Amino acid sequence: MVKYFAKRFAMMLIALFMIVLITFVIMHSIPGGPFTSDRKVSEDVEKALNEKYNLDAPLYEQFFEYIGNLLKGDMGPSFKYTGKSVNDFIANGFPVSAKLGGITIIFVLIAAIPMGILAAIKNGRWQDMTVMAVATIGVTIPSFVIASVLIYTFSFRLDWLPTYGLDTWKGYILPVVALGGYSLSYLARLMRSSLLEVMGQDYIRTARAKGLTELKVITKHALRNALIPVITVLGPTVAGLMTGSFVIEKIFAIPGLGVHFVNSVSQRDYTTIMGVTVFYATFLLAMVFIVDIFYCLIDPRIKFE
Amino acid sequence: MEPVLTVKNLKTSFMTSNGEVQAVRGVSFQVEKGEILGIVGESGSGKSVTSMSILRLLADTAKIVDGEVIFGGNDLTKVTNRKMREIRGEKIAMIFQDPMSSLNPLIPVGEQVAEMIRVHHKELSKDELNEKVFELFGQVRIPEPEKRYKSYPHEFSGGMRQRVMIAMALANRPELLIADEPTTALDVTIQDQILKQLRALQKEYETSIIFITHDLGVVAELCERVIVMYGGLIMEEATIDDIFEHPKHPYTLGLLESIPAIDQEKANRLSPIPGSPPDMTKPPIGCPFAPRCPYARQICASECPEYVNINDTHRSMCWLLDPDAPADNNPFYSL
Numbered sequence A: 001m002v003k004y005f006a007k008r009f010a011m012m013l014i015a016l017f018m019i020v021l022i023t024f025v026i027m028h029s030i031p032g033g034p035f036t037s038d039r040k041v042s043e044d045v046e047k048a049l050n051e052k053y054n055l056d057a058p059l060y061e062q063f064f065e066y067i068g069n070l071l072k073g074d075m076g077p078s079f080k081y082t083g084k085s086v087n088d089f090i091a092n093g094f095p096v097s098a099k100l101g102g103i104t105i106i107f108v109l110i111a112a113i114p115m116g117i118l119a120a121i122k123n124g125r126w127q128d129m130t131v132m133a134v135a136t137i138g139v140t141i142p143s144f145v146i147a148s149v150l151i152y153t154f155s156f157r158l159d160w161l162p163t164y165g166l167d168t169w170k171g172y173i174l175p176v177v178a179l180g181g182y183s184l185s186y187l188a189r190l191m192r193s194s195l196l197e198v199m200g201q202d203y204i205r206t207a208r209a210k211g212l213t214e215l216k217v218i219t220k221h222a223l224r225n226a227l228i229p230v231i232t233v234l235g236p237t238v239a240g241l242m243t244g245s246f247v248i249e250k251i252f253a254i255p256g257l258g259v260h261f262v263n264s265v266s267q268r269d270y271t272t273i274m275g276v277t278v279f280y281a282t283f284l285l286a287m288v289f290i291v292d293i294f295y296c297l298i299d300p301r302i303k304f305e
Numbered sequence B: 001m002e003p004v005l006t007v008k009n010l011k012t013s014f015m016t017s018n019g020e021v022q023a024v025r026g027v028s029f030q031v032e033k034g035e036i037l038g039i040v041g042e043s044g045s046g047k048s049v050t051s052m053s054i055l056r057l058l059a060d061t062a063k064i065v066d067g068e069v070i071f072g073g074n075d076l077t078k079v080t081n082r083k084m085r086e087i088r089g090e091k092i093a094m095i096f097q098d099p100m101s102s103l104n105p106l107i108p109v110g111e112q113v114a115e116m117i118r119v120h121h122k123e124l125s126k127d128e129l130n131e132k133v134f135e136l137f138g139q140v141r142i143p144e145p146e147k148r149y150k151s152y153p154h155e156f157s158g159g160m161r162q163r164v165m166i167a168m169a170l171a172n173r174p175e176l177l178i179a180d181e182p183t184t185a186l187d188v189t190i191q192d193q194i195l196k197q198l199r200a201l202q203k204e205y206e207t208s209i210i211f212i213t214h215d216l217g218v219v220a221e222l223c224e225r226v227i228v229m230y231g232g233l234i235m236e237e238a239t240i241d242d243i244f245e246h247p248k249h250p251y252t253l254g255l256l257e258s259i260p261a262i263d264q265e266k267a268n269r270l271s272p273i274p275g276s277p278p279d280m281t282k283p284p285i286g287c288p289f290a291p292r293c294p295y296a297r298q299i300c301a302s303e304c305p306e307y308v309n310i311n312d313t314h315r316s317m318c319w320l321l322d323p324d325a326p327a328d329n330n331p332f333y334s335l
């Protein structure tokens, strides 16, 4: 088992390396650089800047220099904001995004799993219809529309909740709902279909044939089996929610990581793009890795080869 | 003596989007104390639906439309869910066809057997339960019971899993055991071992058994009496000797011809009856076997025959047994 996870870990590092390489190449192959902008910079200045940041060196040289620094934990200075490093951006932005994301995940799980269970148990009845209707809205309507509707209703009309900022606990409510809407709907549907499938399995019939109550059949035999697919998608979901959403952060004026990332792309801030991408990728792979471990704990059938 | 189980005119249907599937259309039989009753028939004859109707284990779409299932003085089609649960696993236990999928993959096998006992005997301590499970594992010849208790189903072969299922089914010494094709998914040598064990355990536990199979050869090894089902109806019912020596239904004749002989090659050992079973959304008005019957006449397709009693334990449903049936092309004709 240790060997299995060691192997998985090695593969994760290779994947990470490939991601860094590909991002690096693509980023540099797009025309334009960090110092080309509307405001005309004199040629001398641009040359000096390019020299300072070693942008004229061959690409492979730049790449290895970057990797070297990365291994030391240094993601370099921002090209756009003098005096700021990419490490600073992440250190400032990530905790904000992560806290919002963490709360969202807890909210999503607490709501989605019971919703899915209810819908499956009441298959075809009004409870199921209601859950499915809500879930369908959740996966089809984009988060910025949901956010706008929420702000209009709860801030402007009812004046219950603030429109922006995370200064009080009330500030979290709308961003959490808007951010988690999709995952909530997706997981509720997944939980429902997974439980429905499990309830039709032969071992559920065996459990009923023992004389167990329906409640015991569900709690002891069906739920654990039904949770397996849900756990599988949890890795990417958690990573996605915790690394921040540009749309939600922009709408609610949240100083998280998502806003930084999108700004850095439009400003060709090479080091920031690279840094945030590497950070995202690492985080995502780590989450998938952790979920894998969970998976092995819950399902004895996983073979370690 | 009172029969253990009496099924009277059982009719079970599935309400599907394509209409009503009349899976079982009026089945009556009895199971005597300590006997092994066989139910044979091709796939789709209604054997599983009949057996699962007894314990009310069918999907929500299924409905027992008519009939009675008398067990221990109660009609099981009418008892409360609570009463039904008290009977399941304690008084009537069941073994299913596919040992691969009948055990919960996430729970150790010993724990699954222990649960069967615990549901009905809450007073037992953990140690007493374990002791009982070890003993049961020993009886069904699972080697090293203590070690195997903690194994998961995927660590077992099909035969071993079916032994677990048998141990589970016998755990509470039920009055009736329903075994729905318990050996169909297993290879022949394992099948033989399991059948021998089942017979030995049946003697020891004095349990009555309904043994369902599509293989008359298996019935011959195990059962005293047999019911032949087709199209949701009982075609013929007789002692095992009568079925083999004096079969009185063309469908039974067909099944007898398709018994695999032990020494024959796998590829050509079966000569199945040509044709396929009827569509049960529109069950035939006449004899369901008529379209495939080599002896069928006009009346067979238009009207369902009554049962003819050949002796006290032998009945069959076929127009060839009618007093007015012609003599030519009639295998059952005798002066």
Ligand SMILES: Nc1ncnc2c1ncn2[C@@H]1O[C@H](COP(=O)(O)OP(=O)(O)O)[C@@H](O)[C@H]1O
Pocket: B014, B016, B021, B022, B023, B041, B042, B043, B044, B045, B046, B047, B048, B049, B050, B059, B061, B280
């Ligand atoms: N869940 C179900 N929904 C609809 N029809 C079913 C269902 N289960 C069984 N049937 C139908 O009932 C009939 C009898 O099935 P079954 O009792 O399983 O046959 P057997 O066990 O003899 O092979 C078949 O025609 C089958 O298609």
Ligand SMILES: [Mg+2]
Pocket: B044, B047, B048, B049, B180, B181
């Ligand atoms: Mg069957």
